Amino acid sequence: MKVRIQFSKHGVVKYIGHLDVMRYFQKALRRADIPVKYTGGFSPHQVISFAQPLGVGVESESEYFDMELEREDDLQAMKERLNASMTDGIVVKAIVELPDNAKNAMASIAAASYEVRFREGMEPAFDLSAEIEALLKQSTIPYVKQTKKNEIEVDLKQGIYTLSAEKDKKDHWIIYMTVDASSGGNIKPSTVLEVLYKRAGDKLPPFALAITRMEIFAKDDSGHLMPLIQAN
Amino acid sequence: MSKLALDHEILMTIEKPARYIGGEVNAVYKNKEDVDVRFVMCFPDVYEIGMSHLGIQILYDMFNRFEDVWCERVYSPWLDLDKIMREKNIPLFALESQDPIRDFDFLGITIQYEMCYTNILQVLDLAQIPLLAKDRTKEHPIVIGGGPCTYNPEPIADFFDIFYIGEGETVYRELMDVYKEWKASGEDRVEFLKRASRISGLYVPMFYEEIYKEDGTIDHREKLYDKAPDRITKEIVTDVSDTYYPMKPVVPFIKVTQDRVVLEIQRGCIRGCRFCQAGQLYRPVRERDVEVLKDYAIQMLHNTGHEEISLSSLSSSDYSKLDELLSFLMKECEERHTNISLPSLRIDAFSLDVMSKVQDVKKSSLTFAPEAGSQRLRNVINKGLTEEVILNGAHLAFEGGWTKVKLYFMLGLPTETVEDIHAIGDISNKIAAEFFETVPKEKRKNGTVQIVTSTSFFIPKPFTPFQWARMCTKEEFLDKAYECRRGITSQLNQKRIRYNWHEADVSVMEGVFARGDRRVGKVILDAYKKGCVYDAWGEYFHMDVWEECFRENGVSIDFYTTRERQDDEIFPWDFLDCGVTKEFLLREWHNAQAENVTPNCKQKCNACGAAKFGCGICFEPRS
Numbered sequence: 019m020k021v022r023i024q025f026s027k028h029g030v031v032k033y034i035g036h037l038d039v040m041r042y043f044q045k046a047l048r049r050a051d052i053p054v055k056y057t058g059g060f061s062p063h064q065v066i067s068f069a070q071p072l073g074v075g076v077e078s079e080s081e082y083f084d085m086e087l088e089r090e091d092d093l094q095a096m097k098e099r100l101n102a103s104m105t106d107g108i109v110v111k112a113i114v115e116l117p118d119n120a121k122n123a124m125a126s127i128a129a130a131s132y133e134v135r136f137r138e139g140m141e142p143a144f145d146l147s148a149e150i151e152a153l154l155k156q157s158t159i160p161y162v163k164q165t166k167k168n169e170i171e172v173d174l175k176q177g178i179y180t181l182s183a184e185k186d187k188k189d190h191w192i193i194y195m196t197v198d199a200s201s202g203g204n205i206k207p208s209t210v211l212e213v214l215y216k217r218a219g220d221k222l223p224p225f226a227l228a229i230t231r232m233e234i235f236a237k238d239d240s241g242h243l244m245p246l247i248q249a250n
Numbered sequence: 251m252s253k254l255a256l257d258h259e260i261l262m263t264i265e266k267p268a269r270y271i272g273g274e275v276n277a278v279y280k281n282k283e284d285v286d287v288r289f290v291m292c293f294p295d296v297y298e299i300g301m302s303h304l305g306i307q308i309l310y311d312m313f314n315r316f317e318d319v320w321c322e323r324v325y326s327p328w329l330d331l332d333k334i335m336r337e338k339n340i341p342l343f344a345l346e347s348q349d350p351i352r353d354f355d356f357l358g359i360t361i362q363y364e365m366c367y368t369n370i371l372q373v374l375d376l377a378q379i380p381l382l383a384k385d386r387t388k389e390h391p392i393v394i395g396g397g398p399c400t401y402n403p404e405p406i407a408d409f410f411d412i413f414y415i416g417e418g419e420t421v422y423r424e425l426m427d428v429y430k431e432w433k434a435s436g437e438d439r440v441e442f443l444k445r446a447s448r449i450s451g452l453y454v455p456m457f458y459e460e461i462y463k464e465d466g467t468i469d470h471r472e473k474l475y476d477k478a479p480d481r482i483t484k485e486i487v488t489d490v491s492d493t494y495y496p497m498k499p500v501v502p503f504i505k506v507t508q509d510r511v512v513l514e515i516q517r518g519c520i521r522g523c524r525f526c527q528a529g530q531l532y533r534p535v536r537e538r539d540v541e542v543l544k545d546y547a548i549q550m551l552h553n554t555g556h557e558e559i560s561l562s563s564l565s566s567s568d569y570s571k572l573d574e575l576l577s578f579l580m581k582e583c584e585e586r587h588t589n590i591s592l593p594s595l596r597i598d599a600f601s602l603d604v605m606s607k608v609q610d611v612k613k614s615s616l617t618f619a620p621e622a623g624s625q626r627l628r629n630v631i632n633k634g635l636t637e638e639v640i641l642n643g644a645h646l647a648f649e650g651g652w653t654k655v656k657l658y659f660m661l662g663l664p665t666e667t668v669e670d671i672h673a674i675g676d677i678s679n680k681i682a683a684e685f686f687e688t689v690p691k692e693k694r695k696n697g698t699v700q701i702v703t704s705t706s707f708f709i710p711k712p713f714t715p716f717q718w719a720r721m722c723t724k725e726e727f728l729d730k731a732y733e734c735r736r737g738i739t740s741q742l743n744q745k746r747i748r749y750n751w752h753e754a755d756v757s758v759m760e761g762v763f764a765r766g767d768r769r770v771g772k773v774i775l776d777a778y779k780k781g782c783v784y785d786a787w788g789e790y791f792h793m794d795v796w797e798e799c800f801r802e803n804g805v806s807i808d809f810y811t812t813r814e815r816q817d818d819e820i821f822p823w824d825f826l827d828c829g830v831t832k833e834f835l836l837r838e839w840h841n842a843q844a845e846n847v848t849p850n851c852k853q854k855c856n857a858c859g860a861a862k863f864g865c866g867i868c869f870e871p872r873s
Contacts, residue, residue: 030254033267034503042503045275045555048586060610062587075262103555105275137258225259 272345302508311496416484451485534866597643615654623673675737682743715838
């Protein structure tokens with residue numbers, strides 16, 4: 019039996035890196051007596067695979083991993099047991115069964131959506147909505163990407179699926195975006211903000227953003243984005 | 251756990267922010283309004299080291315079972331955060347509540363090795379607590395130290411209000427009650443310390459003074475509070491099967507040094523190796539009931555989700571029910587897909603059988619710790635391991651497919667000669683030869699034999715028969731390491747032997763702290779003020795700074811290390827009683843010089859003095 023687990027990550031646990039979140043779940047699965055399948059040998063490993071790594075300092079509404087079970091188990095009961103063994107800040111939101119022939123969804127990740135806010139006192143001095151509107155009208159969105167060895171110019175246009183901004187009741191900006199998260203074309207939310215700041219003749223200050231990943235998507239057969247919890 | 255003491259920018263700038271956020275699985279959260287005493291337990295080293303320590307987990311669990319106490323944790327901030335905290339004047343905080351430590355009632359510090367002394371000062375300093383006990387007021391926490399180094403607390407006596415001598419499970423409850431009474435009374439800080447000093451096992455250093463002779467040795471100690479005890483006897487748990495044990499140890503988010511369930515199977519050691527401090531301090535041997543251990547193992551694996559369990563004791567092979575315990579664990583662990591990490595067991599048919607079942611023979615290695623190369627010197631140190639036993643063990647292991655062997659020795663032991671040093675090469679070579687004889691060429695499917703021979707430098711420790719011994723200088727140590735290497739490279743099978751030796755500078759400093767007195771305290775304080783911290787981490791140890799501080803304070807390193815001690819010298823730690831008497835240790839010191847072997851506690855009682863605690867091996871029938 020193959021299942022997909024969706025969890026959220028909020029609060030102080032956002033400072034735990036991807037590898038440590040994996041270790042955390044490996045131990046949680048043992049605490050919750052989840053009948054996860056193991057590899058053989060002297061140091062057996064659980065057959066689990068995580069989706070996109072989440073950056074340190076970023077919160078999330080929707081992270082995923084898949085696992086194989088040794089035997090059938092009740093999905094609701096598993097979810098309850100897992101949540102009973104969680105630490106504050108991590109919540110298992112759903113467990114769904116995958117067909118046995120489900121392809122590795124982790125490899126078919128196409129996009130991710132984010133909500134971005136500004137940390138206290140770090141709101142931009144310019145009108146974000148207007149900059150976004152103008153940016154989306156550009157025929158190309160060039161961005162100079164720093165790699166270890168050199169700089170390469172890439173076009174972000176194709177990778178930005180949606181981008182908008184609005185102000186909340188307290189007059190604070192919220193930016194919504196859905197961007198490419200595939201292994202070849204992944205776009206970081208901070209990159210989009212950098213480009214917007216540059217357009218406005220400003221520079222994004224460090225540590226200004228409070229980012230929450232809202233969903234991870236795969237593409238269905240017709241090319242539409244579909245949340246990973248529904249894609250299999 | 252929603253608030254953090256460090257802001258986002260700091261957490262995103264430093265290495266491994268998860269060291270400082272708390273909130274780990276099984277961490278204990280209480281409402282601070284609901285408790286009378288706030289205690290913070292500190293291991294003065296980086297989180298990954300501190301979180302691997304069983305003692306803190308035991309005491310953390312114990313304190314938090316007390317309804318009126320909330321015990322939290324703190325570790326040494328790493329140097330990146332240390333710098334930021336000083337720049338921004340951020341007070342050191344406890345992991346759970348993230349509240350400043352200076353607002354707590356108690357700061358408990360476990361002192362596991364001498365080279366952490368500057369880290370103790372770092373913790374006090376960052377917590378904004380005066381470094382010297384005499385400068386603290388009612389506003390500051392009570393700073394209490396525990397752990398093996400408190401068996402000679404004098405070099406760090408000025409920094410602590412109280413030392414807890416012995417096993418932590420016994421008198422902390424009483425101390426908490428005395429503290430609550432005192433707090434209600436409104437009396438001054440010294441009055442609390444006076445009350446604490448009358449609790450058994452607690453030592454309040456400010457009530458005593460060391461008076462020295464003209465030659466610099468101790469003449470006597472003077473009491474500054476007449477009701478403080480003359481001698482302090484260590485605390486001990488008489489029934490280790492019926493005491494506190496952490497069934498829900500805290501599970502760190504990040505990978506720590508001991509990322510596993512630790513099952514303490516017994517305390518103490520029957521062996522009586524003359525260089526070993528733990529072997530004397532924790533007498534008598536007390537075994538935990540095997541049924542209790544089985545139950546602990548299952549509960550702890552379930553509550554932590556750890557993928558590995560290991561056994562802890564000074565000499566696991568001496569645990570009487572080891573077969574039964576290991577058989578049980580192997581069965582349970584196989585069902586749970588959990589690994590067993592074996593402690594260094596005596597190599598024999600039984601242990602090899604167990605090892606072959608739980609480890610990959612191709613990858614794992616055998617460990618022998620002969621400690622000395624020649625039989626003569628092994629008799630001097632009372633290490634009851636013979637060459638025959640080692641070669642037999644190696645023979646069996648090579649037949650079983652093992653190829654890797656690790657050997658541990660010490661250089662600079664009392665009475666050591668150049669022949670003893672060369673014998674290290676001889677025995678390493680004989681083990682390699684044993685492989686070539688045991689495994690014919692066509693059967694060497696796991697490759698050829700690989701021997702790693704390591705030497706450390708011998709440091710005389712308090713409460714051992716070698717507390718009278720002269721320690722070598724750095725130059726002597728390095729000459730010995732050179733001789734040892736020469737001994738190895740002259741062997742026929744030298745290509746199969748790799749040789750490692752330990753840093754000599756750190757060993758010299760450890761030697762000073764181990765047998766130091768109160769005059770060493772100001773050197774430690776100065777070295778800290780000049781930037782020494784994390785001395786246990788080779789790359790941050792600055793011998794030149796330490797030497798400068800000794801010079802400036804007019805304190806001689808050699809006085810503490812290379813000086814020969816007379817049989818009747820008064821040592822800084824003589825006022826402590828760990829059960830083992832000074833008469834016994836002196837008898838053992840003379841036995842060492844006469845190369846006499848003393849039988850172990852299972853064979854015969856040698857009247858060391860530990861029987862006065864009325865428990866353990868002292869009251870069991872002997873074989």
